[in-house]
Amino acid sequence: xxxxxxxxxxxxxxxxxxxxxxxxxxxxxxxxxxxxxxxxxxxxxxxxxxxxxxxxxxxxxxxxxxxxxxxxxxxxxxxxxxxxxxxxxxxxxxxxxxxxxxxxxxxxxxxxxxxxxxxxxxxxxxxxxxxxxxxxxxxxxxxxxxxxxxxxxxxxxxxxxxxxxxxxxxxxxxxxxxxxxxxxxxxxxxxxxxxxxxxxxxxxxxxxxxxxxxxxxxxxxxxxxxxxxxxxxxxxxxxxxxxxxxxxxxxxxxxxxxxxxxxxxxxxxxxxxxxxxxxxxxxxxxxxxxxxxxxxxxxxxxxxxxxxxxxxxxxxxxxxxxxxxxxxxxxxxxxxxxxxxxxxxxxxxxxxxxxxxxxxxxxxxxxxxxxxxxxxxxxxxxxxxxxxxxxxxxxxxxxxxxxxxxxxxxxxxxxxxxxxxxxxxxxxxxxxxxxxxxxxxxxxxxxxxxxxxxxxxxxxxxxxxxxxxxxxxxxxxxxxxxxxxxxxxxxxxxxxxxxxxxxxxxxxxxxxxxxxxxxxxxxxxxxxxxxxxxxxxxxxxxxxxxxxxxxxxxxxxxxxxxxxxxxxxxxxxxxxxxxxxxxxxxxxxxxxxxxxxxxxxxxxxxxxxxxxxxxxxxxxxxxxxxxxxxxxxxxxxxxxxxxxxxxxxxxxxxxxxxxxxxxxxxxxxxxxxxxxxxxxxxxxxxxxxxxxxxxxxxxxxxxxxxxxxxxx
Numbered sequence: 001x002x003x004x005x006x007x008x009x010x011x012x013x014x015x016x017x018x019x020x021x022x023x024x025x026x027x028x029x030x031x032x033x034x035x036x037x038x039x040x041x042x043x044x045x046x047x048x049x050x051x052x053x054x055x056x057x058x059x060x061x062x063x064x065x066x067x068x069x070x071x072x073x074x075x076x077x078x079x080x081x082x083x084x085x086x087x088x089x090x091x092x093x094x095x096x097x098x099x100x101x102x103x104x105x106x107x108x109x110x111x112x113x114x115x116x117x118x119x120x121x122x123x124x125x126x127x128x129x130x131x132x133x134x135x136x137x138x139x140x141x142x143x144x145x146x147x148x149x150x151x152x153x154x155x156x157x158x159x160x161x162x163x164x165x166x167x168x169x170x171x172x173x174x175x176x177x178x179x180x181x182x183x184x185x186x187x188x189x190x191x192x193x194x195x196x197x198x199x200x201x202x203x204x205x206x207x208x209x210x211x212x213x214x215x216x217x218x219x220x221x222x223x224x225x226x227x228x229x230x231x232x233x234x235x236x237x238x239x240x241x242x243x244x245x246x247x248x249x250x251x252x253x254x255x256x257x258x259x260x261x262x263x264x265x266x267x268x269x270x271x272x273x274x275x276x277x278x279x280x281x282x283x284x285x286x287x288x289x290x291x292x293x294x295x296x297x298x299x300x301x302x303x304x305x306x307x308x309x310x311x312x313x314x315x316x317x318x319x320x321x322x323x324x325x326x327x328x329x330x331x332x333x334x335x336x337x338x339x340x341x342x343x344x345x346x347x348x349x350x351x352x353x354x355x356x357x358x359x360x361x362x363x364x365x366x367x368x369x370x371x372x373x374x375x376x377x378x379x380x381x382x383x384x385x386x387x388x389x390x391x392x393x394x395x396x397x398x399x400x401x402x403x404x405x406x407x408x409x410x411x412x413x414x415x416x417x418x419x420x421x422x423x424x425x426x427x428x429x430x431x432x433x434x435x436x437x438x439x440x441x442x443x444x445x446x447x448x449x450x451x452x453x454x455x456x457x458x459x460x461x462x463x464x465x466x467x468x469x470x471x472x473x474x475x476x477x478x479x480x481x482x483x484x485x486x487x488x489x490x491x492x493x494x495x496x497x498x499x500x501x502x503x504x505x506x507x508x509x510x511x512x513x514x515x516x517x518x519x520x521x522x523x524x525x526x527x528x529x530x531x532x533x534x535x536x537x538x539x540x541x542x543x544x545x546x547x548x549x550x551x552x553x554x555x556x557x558x559x560x561x562x563x564x565x566x567x568x569x570x571x572x573x574x575x576x577x578x579x580x581x582x583x584x585x586x587x588x589x590x591x592x593x594x595x596x597x598x599x600x601x602x603x604x605x606x607x608x609x610x611x612x613x614x615x616x617x618x619x620x621x622x623x624x625x626x627x628x629x630x631x632x633x634x635x636x637x638x639x640x641x642x643x644x645x646x647x648x649x650x651x652x653x654x655x656x657x658x659x660x661x662x663x664x665x666x667x668x669x670x671x672x673x674x675x676x677x678x679x680x681x682x683x684x685x686x687x688x689x690x691x692x693x694x695x696x697x698x699x700x701x702x703x704x705x706x707x708x709x710x711x712x
Contacts (some may be wrong), residue, residue, distance in 0.1 A: 008458070010147055011130055018126040022107075027116045028164055028478035030054040031062050031486050034519040039492030039659030044482030051293075051477065053302050057164040058563075059517025060531050061090050062486065066522035068092045069113045069487060079528045081266055081509050081539075088255045088533040089205040091168065098251045101198040104168070114483035121164075124171040124203075128154055131174035137180060139224045141391050149391060152467035157286060157305035157474045158379050168203035170380065176200060180237050181225040190240050191688055197244035206253060208377040208666065211369045212352075216381035220350035220388060224340040227525050258534040264558040264575050268372075272360025273374045278424065280357060283308035283379075283386060285416045286470065287437045289424060294478060296424040303376060307383020310440050311390045311466040317409045318462060320398040333394040338396065345389050352382045391463075399458035401448055409444075413437050440469035489523055494655040497629070497664030498525060505510045511586030512667075513565050514653035528585045530562050542571065543584045566650055589651040592627065592634040594691070596647060600639040600687045606698030609688050624657045625690030626698050629668040636671070639687040643678035665694065 032050035035043045068086055070079045077084050086092055093105035093116065105122040108116030129150055136146035153159060159170055179193045193513065201210060221228050228237065249256065260266050282288045283306045295301045320327075332338050351458040354360060355370055356378050362371040370378075417437045446459040489495070500511040502525055509523040520527030540556045547555075547570075555570055560578040566589060570580045582588060609623030627634050638647055652670030675686070691697040 010133060010143075014126050014129045015583075018122040019373070019544070021122040021125070022115060022119045025483045026169070027118055027121045027481050027483050027486070029058060029062055029117075029481050029483075029486065030164065030479060031058040032479060032481055033058050034063070034517075034522075035485060035490070036648075037494075037515060037519065037655055038490075038523060039494035039655060040485060040490040041659075043490050044483065044485040046480040048476045048479040050479045050481065053300060054161075054164055055517060059519050061165065063522030063531070064088075064090050064533075065117065066091055066487065066524075067518070068094060069108070070522075070524055073108070077521070079524060079526065080521050080530065081507075081528055082530060082532065082536045084532070084536060085254060085534065087252065089252065089259075090533070091203045091205075098198075098202060099615065101195065101202050102246075103199065113487040119484060124168050127175065128171035131171060131178070135174035135178055136391070138181065139388070139391075140436045141395070144460055145394060146389065148460070148463040148467045152309050152311065152463065152470055153307065153384070153387060155467070155470040155475045156307045156309060156383060157282075157290075157470075157477075158307040158383060160470075160474050161302050161305045161477050166204060166206065166209050166380070169200065169206070169209050169213055172196065172200035173204060173217055177217050177221060181219060181228050186236050190236050191236055193240035194244045194247075197241060198247050199247045201244065201252065205248070207369075208373040209380060211373050212378050212381040213384075215368060216348070219344060219385060223344035223348075223388070226340070226531035240643070255534050259559070262535060262558050263554055264560075269362045270365075270371055270374045271362045272355040272358050272365060272375055274368075275356040275378075275621040276361070277357070279304050279306065279376070279379075280353070282306045283383060284310075284312050285437075288416055288420055291420065292436060296420055306379050309466040311463060311468055312386060312393075313412065314392045314409070314462045314466060315397070315399075317412070318399045318401055318405050318458065319393070320400045323398045327397050335396075338392070342389070342392060345392070346387055348385045349382065349389065352378050352385070356382070371706065383522045392535045394459040394463060399462065401458040401461050403448065406441075406444060406448065410438075410441065413441075436473040438692070439472050440465055442472075443468040456644060493658045493662050493664040494667065495523070497655075497658055497667035500664065501629075501667075502526060505586060508546065509585060511564055511582060512562065512653055513582065514655065516563070517561060528562065528564055528580075532558075532560050533564055534559070540580075542578070569692060589653075590629065590631075590634060591651050592625075592636040592649060592671070592692075594647055594649045594673075595635065595636065595637045596644055597637050597639050598641060600689060601637065601697065603689050603691075603697040603699040605701055607669075607688075607690055607700040609673075609700040609702055611702075619677070619686070621686075621688070621689075622652075623671060623700055624654050624666070624669040625671065625688075625700060626666070626692070626695035627669045627671075628665045628692050628694035629691060630665065631692040631694050633693055635691045636673075637689040637691070638673070638675070639689065640675075644675055645678050646676040647673065649673045 026046070030050035030052070032042065032045050032063075033039060033052050064086065067077050067079060071077055071086065075085060075087055075094060075096060077086050086094060087096070091102065091104070093099075093102065093108070094110040099105070104120045105116065105120040132150040132153060133143075133146045136149055141149065151479055160169070176193065176196045179189060179196055182189060184192070189268055218229075227233060258621055278289050282290075282304065286306065286308050289296055289304050290301060295304060355365060355373075356375040365371045365373070420437070421517060443465040444461070447456055447465060450456070451458075451461060498510055498512065498520070502508060503510060505511065509525055509528055510520060513529070515529050516528070518531040521530050535557045537556055541552065544552060555572060555578055558576070558578070560576055563577060563579045563584045564585060565579050567579060567581050570578060601701040607623060607625035609621050611619065612622045613620035625636065636649060638644070650672050651668050652672060653667060654670035655667060657669050658664055658666040673688070688700040689697060690700065
């Protein structure tokens with residue numbers, strides 16, 4: 001076995017990479033966002049920037065991994081205010097019978113959690129790189145092209161931006177297809193396929209992606225290995241899939257039953273359409289809809305990411321059209337299955353494209369379970385099938401990689417870039433990162449310059465250039481983050497303040513606004529702010545006994561991020577977020593006594609305030625003052641010569657201030673102040689002074705106009 005690894009230098013290099021990655025306890029997690037909120041910004045961050053948009057990872061899944069570790073891998077989250085079941089749709093290291101189907105978590109049980117977490121990520125990176133290389137080679141792609149195609153696929157925006165949630169599903173798929181087409185005897189192949197399927201589905205049980213990838217996998221098998229789906233051989237993969245689905249349903253029966261009764265996502269049905277042509281076009285022009293990591297039209301960047309590259313466009317530009325028909329006829333004679341493969345792959349691409357772009361009724365997609373797949377979630381399956389088609393083009397056509405054709409490609413890139421900047425970008429922000437469109441020219445120019453001396457095949461030039469373009473532009477999206485601070489949690493002024501607040505709660509709960517997702521519970525607090533993977537109806541019925549049944553069911557019978565705020569009644573800011581009144585779970589935040597004066601008393605400088613909103617009706621200020629969260633006599637003086645008809649103040653949580661000042665007492669130092677003037681046209685100089693028994697009296701500063709905040 002070791003001798004085989006030495007001979008296959010790619011597999012050996014990938015395994016060495018995985019070992020070093022684990023040894024150094026590295027991860028691609030964006031948990032640095034949570035560490036910043038908890039007072040430890042930049043802790044363990046080696047390179048690149050954590051992304052708040054990856055909240056499904058850093059505020060949900062990683063926090064639940066922490067919760068599993070905190071509970072010694074038990075099924076019930078005893079460290080939570082909700083006491084919820086940890087057996088849910090997120091793959092977690094739990095000590096139960098399904099652990100045999102979770103090899104990515106095995107290191108958690110024999111090594112520190114930080115090593116286990118790093119191994120989890122290394123496991124799937126290694127599985128992806130080796131699995132896709134091996135699958136493409138099994139489909140007849142030469143080894144060098146297969147390696148470059150694997151790199152291209154991994155660092156496409158859709159795969160790499162979604163890696164820390166959907167990565168396991170994308171990494172596990174090729175192994176299932178390899179097992180399905182293997183020549184192993186049926187008695188070996190059946191349990192192997194079954195085991196791989198259960199591993200795959202339990203890694204991240206998200207049906208929309210599972211269904212779409214299953215379609216892509218079945219299409220690929222039908223195109224390249226139709227004998228696997230022949231009626232004589234089909235029973236083995238069919239029985240394997242049946243047993244695997246049974247085991248997954250058995251394991252996840254409780255959360256599945258709970259979710260089928262929910263308002264969201266249980267009653268969600270999807271129709272075709274809703275994917276814009278611009279997003280679809282980004283499959284072939286990867287930067288069409290984004291500039292660096294900024295969406296040109298202001299939407300969620302991850303939702304417009306695609307599993308695409310410049311490879312199809314490169315084929316269109318560099319193919320030798322004079323020889324195209326001859327090449328096709330020759331290829332068809334030497335490879336009788338070529339037409340079959342192209343027809344099957346094109347059919348798969350066409351069906352997915354129709355579902356993504358056309359207003360197809362949900363009932364039409366029900367036969368393939370597509371009514372459970374939002375059209376945009378088909379982007380993974382579409383990208384895989386388009387890549388397979390492009391690889392067919394590489395090996396069946398002659399290519400002319402010349403400077404003239406490179407100039408044509410450059411003009412197409414320029415047109416795409418101009419369209420992005422001056423049509424799609426509403427604000428016309430021509431930023432340096434927007435030139436990512438042209439980075440592909442670097443490897444193309446370099447390869448053309450040395451191709452004659454090195455005799456690099458044109459197909460390798462194109463696939464390598466497309467892969468390097470994806471790597472250069474999207475490869476730095478996920479950070480290189482140490483797992484150490486994720487499990488050996490830094491203690492800061494913020495965490496100490498939170499500990500003190502929880503300690504005085506009569507139920508030992510922590511109820512503070514400002515901390516998203518499940519990060520507080522993951523850090524070890526019994527936080528009311530949490531993520532309810534399955535509805536926690538008993539808990540909320542106890543808090544809201546007077547709420548009408550229909551309204552109660554609509555609010556709480558759903559997957560939801562539970563947040564607390566200074567509001568009077570629970571409401572839904574969005575379909576997966578429920579905000580509840582802080583007063584129902586904890587005493588209200590201490591509000592300063594507000595006094596309006598004409599003259600300012602003497603005070604030292606301290607704190608900060610700025611204008612958040614300034615219009616014809618009112619002035620809204622936000623900032624922080626030197627307020628002790630435990631002080632009973634917090635006061636603020638509003639000084640203005642103008643007549644004020646109304647002024648209201650509210651307290652905000654400011655963990656950033658508590659951490660920056662190194663003082664946990666400043667956790668509730670934030671405030672928002674809204675002022676209404678009698679004369680709406682008067683210029684009203686405003687000064688703010690804070691005072692309490694701990695810190696004394698301080699004049700708040702503003703860098704734009706110190707103590708001269710005005711309104712027109």
